[in-house]
Amino acid sequence: MANYVVELKNVTKRFPGVIALHDMSLQIKPGEIHGLIGENGAGKSTLIKVLTGVYSADEGELFVDGIKQNFKSPNDAKNTGIACVYQELNIIRLLSITDNIFINKMIRKKNSKFLDYSEMHKQAHEVMASLGQDVNEKKPCGNYGMGIMQMVEIAKAVLIDAKLIIMDEPTSSLGEKEVEQLMATVRMLKKKGVAILFVSHKLEELFELCDRVTVMRDGEHIITEEIKNMDNDKLITAMVGRTLDNQYPKIEVKRGKIALKVENLNSAGVLHDINFEAYHGEILGIAGLVGAGRTETCQAIFGAFDVDSGNIYIDGKKVHIKSPKDAVRNKIALLTEDRKGQGLVLSLGIDTNLMLANMRRFTKGPWLNKNKLNETGKQNIDDFKIKAPSLKTIVGQLSGGNQQKVVIGKWINTDADIYIFDEPTRGIDVGAKVEVYNIMNKLVAQGKCVIMVSSELPEVLGISDRVIVMREGRVTGEIDRNTDKFSSEIIMKAAWGGTI
Incomplete structure (x- = not known):
């Protein structure tokens, strides 16, 4: 078995006037929750798109389970077991939970052109239940809150037997209870051996969930370290290249009318x-x-x-x-x-x-x-x-x-x-x-x-x-x-x- 479920080696990605990634490397172990953090513009989104086949790297190599890959499309990434839950969810609110889960992989009845909705409803119910969600899979996604819709996205990844699920700012639109449910789900997936790349700007989430963390700055790898060896100040310094002595720079102003x-x-x-x-x-x-x-x-x-x-x-x-x-x-x-x-x-x-x-x-x-x-x-x-x-x-x-x-x-x-x-x-x-x-x-x-x-x-x-x-x-x-x-x-x- 390969040491890493996914490994990037010396990846560079250029756009006109911008080097989005420069000599970037990343190794993710099977069954680990790996945090990814960096300032806006650090290259995290570009990195995700290289991992998911949206972009092809100009230089460098990508390995999945030790096998070199050359993704030409997101389907190539999915076929190797890489899935992503984006910050802007790819949910069609008017369609049912089942339709959203199977939107790109509808199941047809044997020797027929007709869809096998009984089987799809069954699988949709089972996968949502496995994520701790008691929902009616036949109802439109729009009937539910952001937390449930995010679980639908995760269900898509589970159904393709994803080895790596990338979660891009997954808690940004969730309430407190929904965040707790998401974290419980992430831990459950980890126990099943699924690797999670957890992208977040919330440092407290990284310390609560992650095994290791990688910091990016200006498109480059800065540090990868076990989370237990880091603290807020170390992470912030690695991210911005300087200390932020006052995260909340409050000034005193005389109140007017x-x-x-x-x-x-x-x-x-x-x-x-x-x-x-x-x-x-x-x-x-x-x-x-x-x-x-x-x-x-x-x-x-x-x-x-x-x-x-x-x-x-x-x-x-x-x-x-x-x-x-x-x-x-x-x-x-x-x-x-x-x-x-x-x-x-x-x-x-x-x-x-x-x-x-x-x-x-x-x-x-x-x-x-x-x-x-x-x-x-x-x-x-x-x-x-x-x-x-x-x-x-x-x-x-x-x-x-x-x-x-x-x-x-x-x-x-x-x-x-x-x-x-x-x-x-x-x-x-x-x-x-x-x-x-x-x-x-x-x-x-x-x-x-x-x-x-x-x-x-x-x-x-x-x-x-x-x-x-x-x-x-x-x-x-x-x-x-x-x-x-x-x-x-x-x-x-x-x-x-x-x-x-």
């Missing part, structure tokens, strides 16, 4: 009498469990979610916001949690995306002011440290962290007074997170109001001046940074419905 007041905001069955205030010169954190109504509250303020009643005041003046256009006119910006679906046009360049929220700034009469766009775009790239060959680079080709910086730049270009950041650091590395926090600090130092929704309690506590907690569409608590109640325990108590 009330910038935003939300009064008795209601939406049938979703939001119930939402009341809070946000000030110039502060970061207001919004905490709560998944489904608490945080995103809906932000969207309601921005005119992107229908409400039945309630009032919104900006700088003491009552405003009527019926659409995002109204919000932008009132100098409100919303950075949505779904940067790919709602924040960017992935098929367009950085320059075009940067002007989408404020076209007037970059036009002169009926014409595009290219000089102004280029000048501002270059400034955005410098200010936000966007890594890209040029302003014309297609946004879909950027790493997640750099895409997020483009979204931020797009809204900064509106010169808003109130910035709402919904999960601003989801799916980006610790180095890019610090850069996002510094952008927030710069905004509040300018007297802007920043509202931040986050599911990461250390982030909420590290960067917020004040926190409101939500549960089931209601505000259940408000906690100031300068009080002894400013703690994860108190926030979680309010999030679960306790009094504080």
Whole structure:
């Protein structure tokens, strides 16, 4: 038996103007959970695509069970037992669980053109049960939450007897209980001898799950080490090439007047009498469990979610916001949690995306002011440290962290007074997170109001001046940074419905 289920040796992959992988090597043992970590743009996505046959390496070798491979397509990788559960799930929500599991390998009745649904339903039920899921395989996937849909993706891998399952940021869209279920599933697969390549920006997950960890930086292998020999500081230093002495660079700013007041905001069955205030010169954190109504509250303020009643005041003046256009006119910006679906046009360049929220700034009469766009775009790239060959680079080709910086730049270009950041650091590395926090600090130092929704309690506590907690569409608590109640325990108590 080969020492490694999968081995990359000295792999290099080039794109125009970019070396995405350089002399990269990786060895994954049978039945191990192997962590992969690195800053956005480190080359993790390219590495995954080489392993799964999406890209062919320009140089280097790939071995599966000691046998040299030359993948020409993802099917070649699947045929050798390599499967991937991507961060953006390949699920068709209107189709049943069975249809999704068997979408590329439908079973036909013997000597017939007709599909054998009884057999497919049987196998789908069995494989989902083996993953600890009691579901109706005949129902559409869209009837279930993200956790179940992710298990459907894992079920596809199990049914092809995958030797290696790559999990790309698998917990980024999951709630706490769904994360626990996923981790239990990963451990179960490990016991069965399946190797897992676990890609995550959450260091605590690596320490909880992994046997070994590989760190990448600038497309190169930096270190592979047993996780027990590492700690947070060692991993961060390996990732970014420097220490991050303060992961949450909080600055002190004198709080100004009330910038935003939300009064008795209601939406049938979703939001119930939402009341809070946000000030110039502060970061207001919004905490709560998944489904608490945080995103809906932000969207309601921005005119992107229908409400039945309630009032919104900006700088003491009552405003009527019926659409995002109204919000932008009132100098409100919303950075949505779904940067790919709602924040960017992935098929367009950085320059075009940067002007989408404020076209007037970059036009002169009926014409595009290219000089102004280029000048501002270059400034955005410098200010936000966007890594890209040029302003014309297609946004879909950027790493997640750099895409997020483009979204931020797009809204900064509106010169808003109130910035709402919904999960601003989801799916980006610790180095890019610090850069996002510094952008927030710069905004509040300018007297802007920043509202931040986050599911990461250390982030909420590290960067917020004040926190409101939500549960089931209601505000259940408000906690100031300068009080002894400013703690994860108190926030979680309010999030679960306790009094504080």
